[in-house]
Amino acid sequence: xxxxxxxxxxxxxxxxxxxxxxxxxxxxxxxxxxxxxxxxxxxxxxxxxxxxxxxxxxxxxxxxxxxxxxxxxxxxxxxxxxxxxxxxxxxxxxxxxxxxxxxxxxxxxxxxxxxxxxxxxxxxxxxxxxxxxxxxxxxxxxxxxxxxxxxxxxxxxxxxxxxxxxxxxxxxxxxxxxxxxxxxxxxxxxxxxxxxxxxxxxxxxxxxxxxxxxxxxxxxxxxxxxxxxxxxxxxxxxxxxxxxxxxxxxxxxxxxxxxxxxxxxxxxxxxxxxxxxxxxxxxxxxxxxxxxxxxxxxxxxxxxxxxxxxxxxxxxxxxxxxxxxxxxxxxxxxxxxxxxxxxxxxxxxxxxxxxxxxxxxxxxxxxxxxxxxxxxxxxxxxxxxxxxxxxxxxxxxxxxxxxxxxxxxxxxxxxxxxxxxxxxxxxxxxxxxxxxxxxxxxxxxxxxxxxxxxxxxxxxxxxxxxx
Numbered sequence: 001x002x003x004x005x006x007x008x009x010x011x012x013x014x015x016x017x018x019x020x021x022x023x024x025x026x027x028x029x030x031x032x033x034x035x036x037x038x039x040x041x042x043x044x045x046x047x048x049x050x051x052x053x054x055x056x057x058x059x060x061x062x063x064x065x066x067x068x069x070x071x072x073x074x075x076x077x078x079x080x081x082x083x084x085x086x087x088x089x090x091x092x093x094x095x096x097x098x099x100x101x102x103x104x105x106x107x108x109x110x111x112x113x114x115x116x117x118x119x120x121x122x123x124x125x126x127x128x129x130x131x132x133x134x135x136x137x138x139x140x141x142x143x144x145x146x147x148x149x150x151x152x153x154x155x156x157x158x159x160x161x162x163x164x165x166x167x168x169x170x171x172x173x174x175x176x177x178x179x180x181x182x183x184x185x186x187x188x189x190x191x192x193x194x195x196x197x198x199x200x201x202x203x204x205x206x207x208x209x210x211x212x213x214x215x216x217x218x219x220x221x222x223x224x225x226x227x228x229x230x231x232x233x234x235x236x237x238x239x240x241x242x243x244x245x246x247x248x249x250x251x252x253x254x255x256x257x258x259x260x261x262x263x264x265x266x267x268x269x270x271x272x273x274x275x276x277x278x279x280x281x282x283x284x285x286x287x288x289x290x291x292x293x294x295x296x297x298x299x300x301x302x303x304x305x306x307x308x309x310x311x312x313x314x315x316x317x318x319x320x321x322x323x324x325x326x327x328x329x330x331x332x333x334x335x336x337x338x339x340x341x342x343x344x345x346x347x348x349x350x351x352x353x354x355x356x357x358x359x360x361x362x363x364x365x366x367x368x369x370x371x372x373x374x375x376x377x378x379x380x381x382x383x384x385x386x387x388x389x390x391x392x393x394x395x396x397x398x399x400x401x402x403x404x405x406x407x408x409x410x411x412x413x414x415x416x417x418x419x420x421x422x423x424x425x426x427x428x429x430x431x432x433x434x435x436x437x438x439x440x441x442x443x444x445x446x447x448x449x450x451x452x453x454x455x456x457x458x459x460x461x462x463x464x465x466x467x
Contacts, residue, residue, distance in 0.1 A: 011165040016043035023102035030110040034160030076122040079105040102127035119144035136199025141233040193220040194233040222319040238334035242279040249289040264342040284317040325371035345383035394418040439464040
C-alpha cells in the first residue's frame with residue numbers, strides 16, 4: 001500500500017481493516033456507489049453495520065420526513081440525524097465503548113435516461129474521533145461533469161470513499177483533508193463548491209477559510225458565504241435569481257464602495273424585467289485581490305475584510321476569476337435572470353484593454369460576447385481625477401479610435417449605462433489611499449469609510465491601525 005498517496009481501493013480496505021470504525025451508509029439517487037467500494041475490497045463485515053437506499057420519494061419521505069427538494073442540504077441533514085440516532089440506539093450499548101461510530105450519507109441527482117441536467121449531490125459524514133465522544137460533521141456539495149451516468153456514478157463512489165477516509169485520518173489537518181477529496185479524480189470530472197465542518201472538535205475552524213481553501217486548492221472556481229459566515233452552496237442562493245455584483249479588494253470598504261452598490265441597487269430595481277423583485281447582492285474578492293506582496297494569501301487579512309463586509313450585511317463571493325466574462329459565465333450556471341455588474345471607470349478601462357484577451361480566438365469581441373450573454377448590464381460609477389478635477393462618466397469615457405464604434409454600440413443598446421446619481425464629494429476616494437492614511441495614523445481616514453467599518457478597524461486594529 002502506498003501510504004503517502006493511497007488509491008480508492010487502498011483507502012476503502014484500510015477502513016475495513018480498522019476494527020474500531022463501524023457505521024451506516026445511506027445513499028439516495030445514484031445507487032450505492034460508496035458502500036459498494038467497501039464490499040468490493042473485502043472485509044466489509046468489520047465496517048458496515050447497515051446500508052440503505054431509499055429511491056422512491058414516498059419511501060424516502062416515510063424514512064426521513066418530507067422536504068421541498070430531495071437533493072438538498074436539508075435532506076442530507078435529515079439522513080444524518082435519523083441514521084445516527086438509530087445507530088446509537090441499536091449498537092452503543094453493546095460496542096460503543098470500543099467503537100468509533102460513523103454515518104455516511106449522500107443524496108444525488110446524476111444523469112439518466114430521463115434526466116439530462118447537470119449532475120450534482122450532497123455528501124456528508126457524521127463520526128466520532130474516539131469512542132463515545134460527541135460526533136462531528138463534514139458535509140460537501142459536489143458537481144459531476146462526466147457526460148454519462150456510469151461515469152458520474154463512478155466519480156461519486158470515489159469522492160465518497162475519499163471523504164470517509166479523510167474524515168477519519170485527516171480531520172485534524174483540514175487543508176490536507178480537502179486536498180485528498182480529489183484523489184483519483186480530476187476537475188473535468190468533479191468539482192467541490194462547498195464544504196462545512198461542524199461539531200466540538202471543529203470549534204476552532206472558520207468555515208470561511210475553508211471556502212477560501214476550496215478556491216486556492218482549485219477544487220472549485222468560486223465559493224460563497226453569507227454575512228454570518230455561514231457557507232452557501234451557490235444554487236441555494238442564486239437559483240433563478242437576479243444578481244447584482246461588485247468586485248473589489250475591499251481593503252478597506254470605503255464610502256464610495258457602498259455608494260456604488262446602493263445607487264446600483266436603486267437603479268436595478270427600476271429595470272423593466274425586475275418586476276419588484278430584489279436581486280441577490282454579492283461582493284466578490286478574487287484570489288489576486290487577496291495576495292500579499294510575497295504572493296501569498298494572508299488569512300488574517302482575508303478574515304478582516306470578510307468581517308467588514310459581514311458587518312455591513314453583505315454576502316461574499318471568493319473566486320479565481322481575473323476576467324469579468326468568466327464571472328457571468330459562472331453565474332449563468334444558476335440563473336438566466338438579469339445580472340448587473342457595478343464598476344468604476346478605471347475598471348472599465350481594463351475591460352476594454354485588448355492585451356487581456358490574446359488567448360481568445362475572438363479577442364475582445366469574444367470576451368464581450370461572453371460577458372454580456374443574456375440580460376447583463378454594466379453600471380458605471382463616475383470617477384473624478386484628483387489631479388485635474390475632471391469628471392469621467394460612461395457617456396464621456398474615451399477609448400482608442402478603433403474601439404469607439406464598438407463602445408457606442410454597447411451604449412446604444414443599454415449594455416453599458418451610467419449610474420445616474422453619485423456622491424460627488426467622495427468620487428476621488430481610493431481604497432489604497434485610505435489604507436495609507438490608516439497606516440500613517442492620519443484620522444482623516446475615518447471620514448472616508450462607513451461607520452460600522454470604522455468601529456471594526458478601531459476595535460480589532462485592522463490594516464495597521466494603532467489608535
